[in-house]
Amino acid sequence: MGQIILDQVTKSFGDVNVIPPLDLAIEDGEFTVFVGPSGCGKSTLLRLIAGLEDTTSGHIRIDGRDATELPPSKRGLAMVFQSYALYPHMTVRKNIAFPMKMAGVDKAEQKKRIDNAARALNLTDYLDRRPGQLSGGQRQRVAIGRAIVREPAAFLFDEPLSNLDAALRVGMRLEIGELHNRLKTTMIYVTHDQVEAMTMADKIVVLRAGVIEQVGSPLELYKKPRNVFVASFIGSPKMNLIEGATAAEHGATTIGVRPEHISVSPTEGMWKGRIGVAEHLGSDTFFHVHDTGLADMITIRAGGEIDLHHGDTVYLTPTPDKIHRFDQQGLRVA
Amino acid sequence: MATQHSKTAARWMISPAVIMLLAWMIIPLSLTLYFSFLRYNLLMPGTNPFVGFENYEYFFTDPGFQAALINTILLVVGVLIITVVGGIAFAILLDQPIKGQGIVRILVIAPFFVMPTVSALVWKNMFMNPVSGIFGHMAKSIGLAPFDFLSQAPLASIIGIVSWQWLPFATLILLTAMQSLDQEQLEAAEMDGASWWSRFWYIMLPHLSRAITVVILIQTIFLLSIFAEILVTTNGGPGTASTNLTYLIYAQSLLQYDVGLGSAGGVVAIILANIVAIFLMRMIGKNLDA
Numbered sequence: 120m121g122q123i124i125l126d127q128v129t130k131s132f133g134d135v136n137v138i139p140p141l142d143l144a145i146e147d148g149e150f151t152v153f154v155g156p157s158g159c160g161k162s163t164l165l166r167l168i169a170g171l172e173d174t175t176s177g178h179i180r181i182d183g184r185d186a187t188e189l190p191p192s193k194r195g196l197a198m199v200f201q202s203y204a205l206y207p208h209m210t211v212r213k214n215i216a217f218p219m220k221m222a223g224v225d226k227a228e229q230k231k232r233i234d235n236a237a238r239a240l241n242l243t244d245y246l247d248r249r250p251g252q253l254s255g256g257q258r259q260r261v262a263i264g265r266a267i268v269r270e271p272a273a274f275l276f277d278e279p280l281s282n283l284d285a286a287l288r289v290g291m292r293l294e295i296g297e298l299h300n301r302l303k304t305t306m307i308y309v310t311h312d313q314v315e316a317m318t319m320a321d322k323i324v325v326l327r328a329g330v331i332e333q334v335g336s337p338l339e340l341y342k343k344p345r346n347v348f349v350a351s352f353i354g355s356p357k358m359n360l361i362e363g364a365t366a367a368e369h370g371a372t373t374i375g376v377r378p379e380h381i382s383v384s385p386t387e388g389m390w391k392g393r394i395g396v397a398e399h400l401g402s403d404t405f406f407h408v409h410d411t412g413l414a415d416m417i418t419i420r421a422g423g424e425i426d427l428h429h430g431d432t433v434y435l436t437p438t439p440d441k442i443h444r445f446d447q448q449g450l451r452v453a
Numbered sequence: 454m455a456t457q458h459s460k461t462a463a464r465w466m467i468s469p470a471v472i473m474l475l476a477w478m479i480i481p482l483s484l485t486l487y488f489s490f491l492r493y494n495l496l497m498p499g500t501n502p503f504v505g506f507e508n509y510e511y512f513f514t515d516p517g518f519q520a521a522l523i524n525t526i527l528l529v530v531g532v533l534i535i536t537v538v539g540g541i542a543f544a545i546l547l548d549q550p551i552k553g554q555g556i557v558r559i560l561v562i563a564p565f566f567v568m569p570t571v572s573a574l575v576w577k578n579m580f581m582n583p584v585s586g587i588f589g590h591m592a593k594s595i596g597l598a599p600f601d602f603l604s605q606a607p608l609a610s611i612i613g614i615v616s617w618q619w620l621p622f623a624t625l626i627l628l629t630a631m632q633s634l635d636q637e638q639l640e641a642a643e644m645d646g647a648s649w650w651s652r653f654w655y656i657m658l659p660h661l662s663r664a665i666t667v668v669i670l671i672q673t674i675f676l677l678s679i680f681a682e683i684l685v686t687t688n689g690g691p692g693t694a695s696t697n698l699t700y701l702i703y704a705q706s707l708l709q710y711d712v713g714l715g716s717a718g719g720v721v722a723i724i725l726a727n728i729v730a731i732f733l734m735r736m737i738g739k740n741l742d743a
């Protein structure tokens with residue numbers, strides 16, 4: 120079990136209000152990702168759930184039980200920190216055993232769980248090393264191992280992959296995804312990387328300045344962003360936002376078109392422009408198109424084989440039913 | 454660019470410093486060694502004949518020697534225990550966010566800046582003196598007879614005074630170590646269900662072990678040669694109750710004007726200090742390379 124409900128939770132540090140009243144329900148077994156720009160309160164929210172920070176007001180319920188006043192150890196949650204927070208003077212085995220030792224789990228059971236975790240995380244050969252003798256990815260796995268053996272109601276991850284290089288990050292992302300499929304435990308995952316959010320989440324919570332901008336599945340957020348902020352935050356490369364007369368034609372203050380929903384042609388189309396930087400990735404090509412009179416720059420995504428280059432004049436056509444319309448407040452117009 | 458040429462030049466350049474340091478150590482050391490084999494008493498001027506190990510024999514069979522050895526060990530160990538335990542406690546307290554943290558920290562460090570003779574005098578006259586000391590007054594005010602610290606428990610009193618002086622040093626080193634402890638480790642332990650005591654035992658103490666080693670090593674070297682505090686307060690007495698090796702050497706060479714005997718004592722002290730140093734390095738110095 121691992122249902123977590125936040126009810127009108129607020130948090131202030133002194134006079135600074137970091138989280139205004141916030142409601143959120145995380146269902147049992149869900150993989151929830153908090154995303155948002157730096158400083159928006161993701162870590163703070165996670166630490167509130169973990170119990171490492173006290174709520175200023177409001178209630179946190181875990182599995183129906185009011186956990187607002189419970190100390191971290193009594194909440195049955197396990198956390199994986201960005202810095203891993205392994206105990207440097209203990210071997211990997213002792214690190215993983217630590218929470219069980221604190222809980223008074225008997226030795227045979229400890230050994231069984233350590234062996235299981237080590238096998239699942241490919242750590243069997245490293246059990247007698249110290250954290251200092253491991254690579255970043257291995258440390259990360261030890262931190263996850265230490266969380267798994269507690270058999271918690273939910274896992275909390277605070278940017279667990281941000282210290283790893285790109286290739287390793289993709290690998291660990293898959294491992295964590297697989298872990299979730301296998302354990303089916305609730306997981307809350309903080310990141311500012313929207314690719315991580317899109318690929319891993321059942322449910323994404325987009326935060327800005329402590330306020331939830333939108334909650335939904337990755338595709339919901341992609342297809343129906345509730346406002347301009349979510350629209351430009353989710354999706355890579357970013358959605359093109361166009362204001363002014365062109366937007367007014369569509370009956371909106373701002374319209375948004377994703378780069379992949381604009382077709383490009385050297386001869387004819389709706390908007391004319393000139394190619395600036397062209398990024399050929401092989402599978403795809405990203406064009407940054409200037410001088411369209413719509414916005415500073417329009418990004419488009421085209422096939423990898425397309426033969427257009429810097430300085431070429433091109434014509435762009437947006438897919439009509441993929442145009443997002445937003446009103447003066449930046450909210451989506453249905 | 455360590456060419457043969459520049460290496461030779463470098464050797465020439467550092468040689469004055471090296472020779473200076475060597476002379477600084479070697480001359481007094483060899484003179485002490487030389488004197489320790491002579492019958493050399495300032496009260497009996499004249500020839501100073503070579504007497505072999507006679508001085509050492511006298512020194513070892515001196516009734517005060519055994520007492521001084523035990524007192525030295527008690528003093529060092531006692532002060533080490535008090536300062537390390539107290540230092541850890543203070544370091545943890547001072548690491549908490551409290552109001553007026555800066556002032557409190559300076560107050561805690563202050564005793565370190567007081568000269569040993571001065572602090573010993575202050576303790577002797579203003580605190581421990583049964584007539585005019587504060588402790589005496591306090592005892593009287595609750596109807597007890599004042600306790601004469603320096604004659605009833607001389608060694609314990611000196612341990613107290615010296616600990617008071619060295620506590621700031623230990624606190625300072627341990628506090629800096631404490632501050633370098635990653636807070637996330639403590640939070641992780643908290644989430645893992647560790648009580649405060651377990652966090653102290655499994656996280657803080659191992660983290661402090663290296664700093665504790667440093668404190669023990671440095672303090673031991675200085676504590677083996679405690680002298681001023683004893684001279685000012687008890688003069689090694691009553692009897693030999695608070696005489697340590699340093700004081701015994703002083704008492705023999707200067708009070709009895711016996712340079713030979715004092716030198717022998719000095720050599721013994723050097724050997725003992727080195728034995729202790731080697732032991733310490735073996736036992737806890739390992740901590741330092743980890």
Ligand SMILES: Nc1ncnc2c1ncn2[C@@H]1O[C@H](COP(=O)(O)OP(=O)(O)OP(=O)(O)O)[C@@H](O)[C@H]1O
Nearest residue numbers: 132135137155156157158159160161162163164311
């Ligand atoms: N202990 C604290 N005291 C005062 N302000 C704090 C404290 N911790 C965080 N804040 C503030 O709260 C806000 C949210 O911080 P938080 O660490 O939750 O951001 P974040 O979303 O995790 O950012 P990042 O992606 O950079 O980790 C920030 O503006 C930060 O300055």
Ligand SMILES: [Mg+2]
Nearest residue numbers: 161162163278
């Ligand atoms: Mg953060």
